[in-house]
Amino acid sequence: MKKHKLKVGIYGFTGCAGDQLTILHSEDELLDFFSSVEIKSFLMAQRINEEENLDIALIEGSITTQEQKEKLKEIASRTKIVVAIGICSCYGGIQSMKLGLGGWENRFKKVYGKTEISLTTAFESQPIDNFVKVDYYIPGCPIEKNQFLKAFSRIINGNPPELYRFPVCTECKWKENECLLLKDILCLGPLTAGGCGAVCPSYNLPCVGCWGPYEEANLTSEYYLLLEKGFSPEEIVRKFRNFGGKKIIEYFKNLKRK
Numbered sequence: 001m002k003k004h005k006l007k008v009g010i011y012g013f014t015g016c017a018g019d020q021l022t023i024l025h026s027e028d029e030l031l032d033f034f035s036s037v038e039i040k041s042f043l044m045a046q047r048i049n050e051e052e053n054l055d056i057a058l059i060e061g062s063i064t065t066q067e068q069k070e071k072l073k074e075i076a077s078r079t080k081i082v083v084a085i086g087i088c089s090c091y092g093g094i095q096s097m098k099l100g101l102g103g104w105e106n107r108f109k110k111v112y113g114k115t116e117i118s119l120t121t122a123f124e125s126q127p128i129d130n131f132v133k134v135d136y137y138i139p140g141c142p143i144e145k146n147q148f149l150k151a152f153s154r155i156i157n158g159n160p161p162e163l164y165r166f167p168v169c170t171e172c173k174w175k176e177n178e179c180l181l182l183k184d185i186l187c188l189g190p191l192t193a194g195g196c197g198a199v200c201p202s203y204n205l206p207c208v209g210c211w212g213p214y215e216e217a218n219l220t221s222e223y224y225l226l227l228e229k230g231f232s233p234e235e236i237v238r239k240f241r242n243f244g245g246k247k248i249i250e251y252f253k254n255l256k257r258k
Contacts, residue, residue: 006055006156009041011075013061013068014125015093018142019086020044020060026145033149037156054079056155059128062088062095067120069131076132081155084127084134085148087141091212092245095125097238100249127246136161141210141243144195164194167214168207171198180206184229186239191217209243219248 012020024045026033037056041049057079063069076082084090092099098107104124128134138151138161151161168189172179175198180187187206189198193214200207213219219240226236240248 005036005038007040007053008037008056008058008156009051009054009075009079010039010045010058011041011060012044013059013072013089013128014064014095015061015086015088016142017044017060019089019140022140022142022145022148026149029145029149033152036153052078056081056083058083058085058152060086060089062092062125062127063131064095064125065120065122072128072131081135082128082132083136083138083155084129085138085140085143087139087210087212087243087245088125089128090137090139091243091247092125092127093141094210094242096127096245097241097243099124099126099245130246138163139193139212140195144197147195165215166194167217168192168194168196168198168201168211170194171196172201174198175202177201180204181225181229186226186229186231186235188222188239190214190222191219191240209239211243213244213247 010020010023020042021044023033024030039046040052040054043049054075057075059072059075059082063072087093088095098104108122136151136155138148140147147164151163154161169179171194172189177198180189180201185206187201188209189201189207191214192207192209193211196211198207223236223240227233
């Protein structure tokens with residue numbers, strides 16, 4: 001008996017499209033990827049796209065306009081499993097670094113001036129789970145090919161993805177990198193989800209948190225450690241917020257600073 005192929009759609013909203021490109025650039029695995037499921041919509045990869053009921057929707061990018069919000073809800077309404085791929089979709093991305101701080105309208109006007117935009121209504125960038133239920137998250141900036149393919153394989157076989165459950169610091173130790181925090185460099189490795197291979201610290205550059213918050217991270221400990229090293233509260237908070245987006249907001253609301 002021929003096995004029924006799951007119907008999959010891949011969509012992109014506000015972001016750099018790096019997550020979709022990661023899928024396309026997985027050249028050795030791409031044929032297996034496309035043959036294992038029935039790709040109904042993937043604008044970056046195919047000319048003919050069908051908007052119909054889906055088993056799985058892989059969604060990249062944050063939501064920044066009313067038009068995107070409506071499109072996202074429409075996709076979710078005809079999809080069984082919604083998967084957020086990439087940091088922008090999962091947490092809002094770097095464009096959400098000031099989410100909830102106010103002043104978005106002024107920042108918007110600095111970019112567009114008095115230009116009247118009539119096509120759609122823009123608003124502050126937000127992750128997709130602010131508008132629809134998300135079943136699974138695959139972080140990354142962009143997503144890492146091997147982690148994505150393993151996660152996708154589990155999802156299409158009816159299992160939840162098993163993501164890496166360790167911070168960037170673990171990957172640094174595997175590579176025998178010298179800890180940058182010991183050099184009094186503001187590194188977010190202890191707070192950031194692993195999976196990138198500690199690429200920045202391996203070149204003596206501090207982790208900026210672009211894979212999003214590590215679930216078991218001790219943010220309070222890191223915050224006070226950086227204070228002791230002479231960094232200002234404002235600088236620390238700004239670094240924490242760069243890629244933490246929505247997930248970091250509630251933490252800082254409750255943090256009692258020295």
